[in-house]
Amino acid sequence: MRFRFRPVDGSFYDLFSEAANHLVGGADLLAEMLSETSNKADVAERMRAAEHAADETTHQLIRRVNSTFVTPFDREDIYALGSGLDDVMDMMDEAVDLILLYEVKVLPPELAGQVQVLQRCAEITAAAMPGLEGMKALDEYWIEINRLENEGDKNHRRILAKLFSGEFKTIEVLKLKDIVESLEGAIDAFEKVANIVEQISVKES
Amino acid sequence: MRFRFRPVDGSFYDLFSEAANHLVGGADLLAEMLSETSNKADVAERMRAAEHAADETTHQLIRRVNSTFVTPFDREDIYALGSGLDDVMDMMDEAVDLILLYEVKVLPPELAGQVQVLQRCAEITAAAMPGLEGMKALDEYWIEINRLENEGDKNHRRILAKLFSGEFKTIEVLKLKDIVESLEGAIDAFEKVANIVEQISVKES
């Protein structure tokens, strides 16, 4: 065990964990939204509350960066990681919102696969956050996110092929494509978070 | 008042103000483009000129960064802010261009609301630029841009709902969606500018 002499503020790590935990909740709400029996307006309402809570965590992070003299790593990186986590939430919120807004009644079952990828991304991102403190075990997290992103990419293309198979009316294709792309955007946003974590660990190592 | 001993080059601030003022002009041209009585080809022509003028300001910034020994803040940040302001202009130019290109005759009146958000973003961004010199009053600017971005987001989703309401032919939906998304892209680009300004002020404070 190494002693740490720098008077770092431990609660940055807590706030990153909190932000990532909001994403676990958001991904679960997205899964609920896809269920045929869910009350979509109600799920969307809870998603909005979750998104506001995530915003509040991000604002706390920014305020702490502004008011803390010694930060555990570069201010810009704390800022980038905070924004990156926030972007994931925004994309998941958008997906939920579009499902409600477009009044899509029948969602292709393939979408559930994408949401499972998102749930897994959220879980391992939340699990990785405490690792920031010791900069350990982050390589495996980064590799797994990249694997999930590839899986998501394959799902995405398979779903697009289905949308264009002739089974759907053109206007429905347009709607579903937006929803499907916001799911893919959320997965990409998780990958960006992993890339920022990787960059931080490269700098600090 | 604090003395500033660093021999900084004041004209960086002038160039940022100039770049932001181009955006005020661009947003006004966009508003003109939406007017039913405007000569669209003529407005698009003036937009192109405004976009070239904005490019010229950006190039001056880059050249000055390359030839100045001591810059008022990090070179990369000057570069990022210059590119960020330029990106807004590109998005507004794209919106104007698409309106002309797609020969859309009837634009939903809701688009005017988005352009008003853009005009307000441009105004407060231009007003914030001189504040870079003393790093003051920038928090309020950042908060207001974020509020405007949220408002723009709500407008955007309302417009999408209207596009998919069945009132428009599918091919028209496709065209209008592109235009509406470039407006939203311009608002997002303003938010990115505000985030860069925030990051600069975090570093410098």
Add this chain to the structure above:
Amino acid sequence: MRFRFRPVDGSFYDLFSEAANHLVGGADLLAEMLSETSNKADVAERMRAAEHAADETTHQLIRRVNSTFVTPFDREDIYALGSGLDDVMDMMDEAVDLILLYEVKVLPPELAGQVQVLQRCAEITAAAMPGLEGMKALDEYWIEINRLENEGDKNHRRILAKLFSGEFKTIEVLKLKDIVESLEGAIDAFEKVANIVEQISVKES
């Protein structure tokens, strides 16, 4: 001639050249994909192999950044340039993939113009990489990429106008728009690479 006393690792430059050369190959495969007589499944298969090879080069770069004590320029910049080159490949791969996936039989001849822009971007990017070592001749590269990006932008808008001219069924417009946008995305990704190179040269000069 200046002596270089820093014990820099020359092979970073080799890896950047290798990454850029993958892009030359990728752009050529894209050109082959557009040919009416090509076996599209076979070209897509070779594109996938090229994309994996490019990934491997990126991973080598990252590993080397992690294991090298003195790097020729900032670790973050090496990382950003590596990711930037990788992003171009991803966009070209997406274009090839969509052409196969959407089973588009007739591609508008205007797409060939965009692919020629991409081939030219790839060539001059590959030619510029060795220049990173002496930070010379990079201005001309940057200016030429920006010129190509403008040309690509004009092509792009011309193609969009054609797609919406009434000649194509709406569902075909949707498919072709995706393909055309991934080509434009690849050109934009080349511009981003040039911007990163420019930023590196600004820092190092």
